[in-house]
Amino acid sequence: MNAPIIDPLQGDFPEVIEEYLEHGIMKCIAFNRRGTLLAAGCADGTCIIWDFETRGIAKELQDKDCNAAITSVCWSKYGHRILVSASDKSLILWDVLSGEKIARTTLEQTVLQARLHPGSSTPSLCLACPFSSAPMIVDIISGTTTVLPVLISEAGNGIAPNARSKTPDGSTTYSPSTACFNKFGDLVYTGNSKGEILIIDHGKVQVRALVPVSSGSIIRNIVFSRNGQYLLTNTNDRMIRIYENLLPMKDAHKVLDELHETLDEADEVEKLKAAGTKCLSLVQEFQDSINRIQWKAPCFSGDGEWVISGSASRGEHKIYIWDRAGHLVKILEGPKEALMDLAWHPVHPLIVSVSLTGLVYIWAKDYTENWSAFAPDFKELEENEEYVEREDEFDLMPETEKVKESDVNEDDPVDILNVEKDSAFSDSDMSQEELCFLPAIPCPEVPEQQEKCVGSSSKLPDGNQSESPLSVEAGQNGHAANNASSPLEAMENSVAGETEGTRLKRRRRPSEKGLELQAEKTKKPSKTMKPSGRLSKTSKSAAEPESSNGVNGDYASDDYS
Template sequence: MNPIVDPLQGDFPETIEEFLQFGNMKCIAFNRRGTLLAAGCANGTCVIWDFETRGVARELHDKDCTAPITSVTWSKCGHHLLASATDKSLTLWHVVMDKKIARITLQQTPLSARLHPGGSPTPSICLACPLSSAPILVDLNTGSTTVLPAFVSDNGNTPAPNSRNKFSDGSPPFTPTAATFDKYGDLIYVGNSKGEILIVDSKSMKVHAVIPIPGGTVVKDIVFSRDGRYLLTNSNDRVIRLYKNLLPVKGSREEIEKISSSNNGYENHYEKLKVNGASCLDISCEISDAIAKIPWKTPCFSGDAEWIVGASASKGEHRLCIWNRTGRLIKILEGPKEALIDLAWHPLDPTIVSVSVAGLAYIWAKEHVENWSAFAPDFIELEENEEYVEREDEFDINAFVDKAEEQMINEDEYVDIETFDKDSTFSDLDVCDTEELIYLAAIPIPDTPDEQPDKCLGSSSKLEDSNHSGSPSSMDAVQNGQAIPPASSPMEVDNSTAEEPAQAANSKRRRRLSVKGLELKQAEKGKKPTAKNKPNGKSPGSNGKQVEPVNGNSSAVDDEATEDDDI
């Protein structure tokens, strides 16, 4: 493997900061700003995390879909989310309204799906890569599909059937294809099982160029950088290849039509497409492990396309490798002993989110070191003691007055709170036609106030019953008619709860006043205790029994009655 260069020269993740857990997550995707993280789960649910607070902002659940989600993708403005599932379905969600807009069922299971990168308010076109057939364009409004050409014959611009790899019954083999839009959706880059990259017009479905990949093996992944200048491919020969896009980012369709319109003196149409491909993509570097021959999984770019990250596809490994654009290995990140199934780099920050086979999303970030000088702007850290020299005017009043006058703020100055500075990370060409969704207001779930206290009360009641029932002193006290000492902790309950464990475990905890407390309470209201509360000269006890008055004092009660005071 390539030697590791100095890891301090770049800004990239170093350690696992925390992990997210919601069901069994299978795939993830960031929005354009990196403020929201969408994840598809094994039960067909899509959950959206607020990546700033690490809280769940939305839970999108379709009752018609209970199959595992294979991919999730955001629209350009972030208002819509597309999810593909193993039940051959494509579901388009409106994130803000928590509403299902469209649901399409395909003939084969889509391994991945991507929305057209156009800035329309409601996206209607998506690119799906089925399990064992050519990629297709799907109209989410009508449900119509258009098959993209995955192969080119030597004589014409038509799809060539791969008959040599068919099974005996004539069915196509398991050869998944990869495809992706360019930055603005004018062209589609298709990787086939013959080790070729086809550049297809997204409107006319015409193949403009063919780029043969060294090795000629199946292309598993094909990814564009955010700026549209670089392209990544991952093949079955366990090599990640980096290509530089020679076409202009804006207006690529017009440029490639000019290239394909010239004959260049080639009579063979296939040879002409290969020449056109040389004018579209230029291979920059090849990344591989020459010693261990590790297969790679889900490679992607960093937000600024300065770094490339790939995950080891070996069984039981959670290893991330980071390279620069020249192919030099920068850092290796070792995770838990759980296989990795998906990966995403934050669009702006040096943060990576990886999904394990256990369904957890691990967040890789830089390891922060406390800097005490950040708490005060004039604080200076000293390596050793230094002698302080006092200034002549340090404690003069005039010095403080002059300093305060310098810091005076003009209160009459106009402050503009409507306009904002443009983010240098995003170009003017990335402006959406509609208002972009950056943050999502979470829907609060009201807490049940009595649910947790009831549980604590029930568990504490059982605990006290077991403690008192097994205690010899408590048994002797009950037999001798003595009262059990009052509970010393809020988790303990009174003696009446111990007598009725079946009802106390499920009942709400209420305050119970003693007879003396009732008299004081009624005295405050200007009333006296009535004889109805003391029939036959007896006072009611806490356990429902009548207690004889002591020395003619009707307000006196025994120790059992006073035991039921509020704790």
């Protein structure tokens, strides 16, 4: 759709379900950096890569050692690698173009979410968030792990035995911690069960700043916007909070080191909190104060202007859309299925959601064309109006007044070598190394039909060939019963049989004499009721020659008491 004819007042967010993708039972999704490919993790351990432009499957990644459900998928920055975490505690790194497995490692806990390091084009480091332990930095190739701190001791040191929280009765329970990289991967932002955001230098494994959440509730999700300017948190108090990132995009860990040198706080915890005020600033809070909905899979739009989240209630597929100012602008209602995962397209106003049944729904904008954009004097009418022409509407105008001078200086040089930077990507232009598309592999549309045709002439155990089912059916219908010599002929015979059967169904009801002729051809006696109330049956088989009066066989009437 052309941008000039789109009404800007309609809002740049999706409104209706455009179509859906179906392949097995999909659990989680992730777009590549350009939004041209969509990766989906399935319940059987496969990772499906969809070509989002054609809505076709471009690649299928399957590890024979992994049959467990996929919990998360993540692309590398330039799309050459995909990281997959499964419920069997495994992490698998794939080469997308070749479809080969680069490395596989197994952890002690099931990983709920895994993210590749965003600062490298071919990363091997990832951030893994296990179910019941602290987040860790994992080198997939070497298998080494570094556990990150999730709690702050009274002395100000970070500790990470596990993600534990105490209940009111004093018992200890496990709650999963969430974490994410910043834009260039030099810092890790972790949310713990005490309602605190820890900013960690994972290279030194040190907590550099602490930002407490006002409610002190468990942080369930923590997500950065695409440009790294805003941070989103989802807590157990059913509220989504938006923070502005006050640190620079690059070399943020160096700025934190300099900041610690300038702080004179005696208490180490207060020093971390003071550093946290220089890192994040609360901007807005979102909640449904009426229904008190628990949120699931929140994220930003591609440009960071919108915030979306799904309802965690069972049996409903609702997506809430807010602007960054905190206004609820749209509620998308889907089928009566629970929502599992969400993703906003990096460039276009599209949302992709995963349902409990494994379908992937694509939400798109319902465009209304603005035809007045083609001509400034064009006016759209809601109903018929009487037109009154102006007095000078059809006056002849001099040609000199019609010609307008162009504002373009023809002497200025034209740059045909450099490409303008895409505003949707803040860090770099299109890289020559970036993988945006995969070669398509042609496959038959209906493989089941071809398998039936190929297997129609199978060999028996004694070496004799069994008669084709298609030929047997054709013979019973009174057609030529020649064995198919090729799958193509078998398909043609089956189509012909189906067509003939359709024609027979459309004929009128046959007469009594016609029923008798048909029964004699099939060598079966046919009994019909004569108008006199007596029954008539055939006395000769259909194999005898026709009689002289042109009727097949002789008919005799027997009385039945």
